[in-house]
Every structure is written in structure tokens, then in C-alpha cells.
Amino acid sequence: MMANLAALQHQMQSVILRRTATAQHGGSTTSYQVPRDDLLSQLRPPAHAQTDAMLDIYCNAYRSRLAEVLEADLANLSAYLGKALFEHAAAGYIEAHPSDRQNVRWFSRNMPDFLAATAPFSNWPQMAEVARIELALADAFDSANAETFSLAMLTSISPDDWATLMVVPHPSVRRIDALTNALDIWIAIDAGTEPPQAKRLNSPQHLIVWREATTPRIRVMSIDEATAFDAAQPASTFADVVAAMTSFEDQREAAKAAVGFLAGWAAAGMLACVDTEAANSHPKQETPA
């Protein structure tokens, strides 16, 4: 007797995922493989090949397709880890994080956290950070559009309006605080050169990723600049940014530094335009499907 459509799809997906099911027996729980034979018994023999082998086409394609996505999204991480170790990481990730989005574009997004939390990769924290950098650049590439707040716009602001000036990061901006020299490793790999020895840093390296025109960029920020920028996320006034810069004893010195930072951000295209009368109208990212 053929199972109904829902049961059949559940069964076939379980076989492809090689999922185990759990059953309760009194007080104990038993795990067992979803019976592949049950599905096979509902399949018609193919023209020439074995039914089992034909079912395996789906099982193997599932893994190889997602592995290809990871390889494409994390090409520099793959080059850094080498073929065998990357395949090991990819296989573990695919089992741990089945895709839950309609668009495979976002399948790789949990890889940095997976590497940071899963042995043996967690023993080398630079791996997760290299992945984080690579995915941040990919995110910046196709993140939401917004009109950039240019340096010319900044210089046209009246001194009286500076305190209430809204500072809004462009939707493409991503901030990373790296605890290792992952950026140097990533740059070396990207250039096709030998990466430096991995090392933990004495203090975090503050990185900012954004999209300038159509090209993703990354650079290092000082602790003061990073503090100021973080105060601006998701949107704050210039006065709020200055107030967050507590390492400056003199607020005038903080304001002076903040003006410099702001000019640099505006020149690089890290800021988005916003209506100063609508404090909460900072640009929103579209929700990916």
C-alpha cells in the first residue's frame, strides 16, 4: 500500500538526510535509522540500474550540491584549510545545519559559528574568523541599496545642525572584532600568497566591511573609531556618537575626532542618507526569502 503524499515526502527527505528518528518506549528513548527499505519497497525498478543506486543519486547530490555552495561562498577559507579539512568541515556543517531558506544564497551563513563551536576547528579560532570575514564581504556585495551620505553632504551641514545630525551606517556595513590575525590570513590567501602563521592578538582588531559603489571593502579601525561607529548603529545623532567616545576626557576633543571619523566614513560611502526629522527612518534591509 502506497503511503500518502505527505508521508512519502517525509520518508524520502529522511532518507536523503540520513536522519535518525527517535521513539519512546516507556521511560527510554531509542534512536533508529529511518528505514530506507520502506521507501525502496515503494519504488518501481528502473529500466536498467538498481533502485538502490538510483535513490543514492538524490542522497549524494544533496551533499555534493551544498558542498559546492560552501566551496563557492568560502573559497578563501577552503584554500586556507586545504581540500581534506575543508571537506570535513563542509560535511559536518551540512549534517548540522540543513538549509532552512528557499534561497541557497544564505546556506553558508552559520558556518563561522559552526567552526567556532565544533572541534577540531574550534581549536583554531582564526578559521571561524576567516569565514566571518569572507561571508561579511559576500553580504556587503548584495546587501540592500541606499543613497550614500557623501562628504559633500556632510560639509554642507550647518554648525547649528551638527548635534542632531543623524549618523546612519549604510546597509552594507558589517562590523567584526577579530581576536586573531584572520584578516592578514584572508588577505594573503586572497592574493594567492603564503598566509602568515596564525596568532591570537593582544587586543581585538576592529574591522569594518562595506560596499563602495559595487565593490566590497574591508579595513581596520582604531578602537576610538570603532567605538564611535558602534555608537552609530543602527542610527544615532552625532551628539550620541560623541557621548559614546568616553576615552576622550575632553568632549571637544571627542567631537573633533568624531568629525574626522565622520568625514572618513562619508568619503568611503559607509553612511546612508536619512531624513533628520524622522529619527527612526534609517534604511531597512530587505528580509531575504
Place this chain on the structure above:
Amino acid sequence: MESCNAPPPSASKPGFLGFGLGLRSQHYNDILTGNPAVDWFEIISENFMVPGGQPLQILDQICERYPVVMHGVSMSIASTAPLDFEYLKAVRTLAHRVRPKWISDHLCWTGVHGINLHDLLPIPYTYEALDHIAARVHKVQEVLGRPLTLENVSSYVAFAQQDMTEWEFLSELTRRTGCYLLFDVNNVYVSARNHGFDPIEFLNGIPREPVVQFHLAGHEDHGDYVIDTHDHDICDDVFNLYRAAVERFGAVSTMIERDDHIPPLADVVAELDRARDIAADVLEHFPTKWTPVRRRKCDKTKSYSADPIPSDRNVL
């Protein structure tokens, strides 16, 4: 068996577009700086269902110059999981931008229980499945405001209990819902080899009216079975089946899908010319007003800066 036979949202059947290609990132530069002899492009919808940036900029430039159709891989029309209306809205949003001649996806399911296997999984050709899918096609057509176009997929397994053949299922689905068909010639060939049916019987079992597009592609031949990989040139057998399809369906918009081991644009265009020649040869013997299009003139020659472009992710 469901008797519902509601008409789709009003729309006239899309006309013949000529001979097109799947838009692939490796070819962006050549397309935008050159004048390839391609009449139209098919995009993988999901590759452009992103918030912004260069992919959408390039898409806009392509749409200025060529007719474009949208081809999705994630609608999962046959899934027993609830329809994903957020996904459908995203498709509709992209359609507002692209103004596609039609929107297609596959007659398959891609996952249940909140998981997407990113594959085109087969269905049993039963009345239960037909009722279920027909109801979902109606809902999708309501959201999109136009008839959906569905493609027959390649399959490697078939189910023991079936109430009808694949071609009978497709025919009945179009009759009930008014959806169009994307007749994938290579997929018919692949499934025929794997399951041992006659591809001509499949072809003759499909009504002419709903067919709006042909797909051509290459595959991997393992002797006892065939895998639909889209990474090879189109083989002679598939071109021969294409000839038979043109003989049956007449002038139908035709395109080549190439998803891996992607050759230079000129090579794919040359392969497309072979399809043009076959269609021209066949249609000389059939009453039609269509004249083969050899080259589409492009008036706009915008410059294009070749920034790094990530590979197309959504290909099946």
C-alpha cells in the same frame, strides 16, 4: 478526484521569443559589452532575490536590452509543506522589476518540515498528488496575478503506485489550472532512459496549447542511467528529440541551460544556432508565420565594469 477547473488570472498566452540562453554570471561581460546573437535570457529567479548591489544592477541592464523570463528552483509546488507566501511575494517583487514574459518553476517538491534540500524531487503521479498540486497552482497564480509555467523534471526514481503517466499528469494539471508548460526536452530524454518509457509517447501525450517554452541541456550518461547535470554539450539524441518536439509543438521559445563547466558565450551561442537551424528546417514544412531570428540588434552600449562576481548559487 477534484473537479475544480477555475481559469487562471486573465492573461494571453505568451508569444514566441525566439532562441535564448540561461543568464550566467560568467557571461555578463560579454553580453553587456558585445552583441551576442541571443534573442532573450532566462534568469534563475533566486539568484536575483537578494536585497541589492551589483546583481540587481546587472539584471536591470540586461532587462533594458533583452526580453527576460524568470525561472525559479524553490517554489516547491508539490510539497505537502504549507506554501511559502513570503517567497511568493519575493518572486512577485522581482517580477515587478524584471517584467518577465512568464514565470516558471518545476513540477516537484524541494523539502518539507522547514528544510530545503535544494533539489527537484519526484512525485507520484496519483490523483491525490494532482488534487494537492492543482490547488496550490491556483493559489500561486492568484499571488502572482498570472498563469504559472511548470517544467517537467528529470527523475531517477519512480513510484510503484501511480494512477497515470507523467504526461497524463501534466496534461490534466494544465487542464485544471490553466498553467503553462515548460517542456524540458533533456529532462524527458533523461527520465525516459532511466525509467524505460518512449520519449515520443511522452511528447505526443502533451497537448500543444499550454507549451510556451523548451529547455535544452546536456547530461551525464552512465550507460545504465543518465544524470541531468547541465554540464555537457547537448547530445545528438536530445537534439533529435528537440526536432520531434518542434514538429509537434511548432515555434516554441527555446533556450539552453548550462549550469556547470560553462564554456565561453560564443560556444553556447553556436550550440543555440544548432537549435535554430533544426527549428528552421522543421518549420519550413509547417504552416507558421514565424521567421527565424538570427541576431537581435542592441542599440544601447553601456559600459560595464567587471567587478568580482560570485558564482551563481541557485542552479539545478
